Amino acid sequence: MSCPHVSAIAAILRSAHPSWSPAAIKSAIMTTATPMDNSKKLIGKNPNGSETTPFDYGSGHVNPAAALDPGLIYDFDSADVINFLCSLVPARVRHCRDPKIRPLQRSSRNLTRELLSCPKNLTPSYNLNYPSIGVATMSGSFSAHRKVTYYGQGPTVYSPYVEYLAGVKLTVSPPQLKFSKAGKKLAYRIDFTPNHSSNGSFELGSLTRSKGVHRVQSPISLNAVSVSN
Secondary structure (H helix, E strand, O other): OHHHHHHHHHHHHHHHOOOOOHHHHHHHHHHOOEOEOOOOOEOOEOOOOEOOOHHHHOOOEOOHHHHHOOOEEEOOOHHHHHHHHHHOOOHHHHOOOOHHHOHHHHHOHHHHOOOOOOOOOOOOHHHOOOOOEEEEEEEOOEEEEEEEEEOOOOOEEEEEEEEOOOOEEEEEEOOOEEEOOOOOEEEEEEEEEEOOOOOOOOEEEEEEEEEOOEEEEEEEEEEEEEOOO
16 A cells, blocks of 8 residues: 555645655655654564564655655755666676676666666765665775755754664764755765674664754664774
8 A cells, every 4th residue: 555655645745846856755755754653652563563673664654744844855866866876786797898798778778768878986875865874785984975955944953863873883974954044955974983793784773853843864774794994
């Protein structure tokens, strides 16, 4: 049932905010969702209600009313998606000219209508301006970059709340985002430093930017394979 529900919510958001991109609409739905059920407890697994993680519930239960007024939006375009896809493919495959082993170029026709041409200087995949952060093979320290757009009235300040990941030091810079007006875009960086290898298990947490009734939540999942770069 989730697909028709979310599709209808996306249509409502598009009607209310016709200038929003598909990525902005997705951001609004994701960042305003909640991992709590209707009894104010963490969403559990059926039938026994055992503990769950973001790998089970994603961003959580959607909240259409909150999504209409999300406060902050993470946006990206097709060029960012192409960069993301290219960054996931090894360079030897990315630049290969043999059509028999160019799966990325062939499958990219569905997105670009033409053979994909990857940029020379690629941004790491974890820097796609997505409303969550995930790294499957984290080797030592790294920094993730994000940019948000403010949708509200008048100047405001969003402060961070971090649900820390066990075994990973996390620093947000700048800690506060100060917006002077609606439509203003501000960037921030999250620095991650692992204290030990997670041995194939993902360390889970989240970053929430909040201001009054607005809570913009981004799940974080990291698998530290080593503590040095």
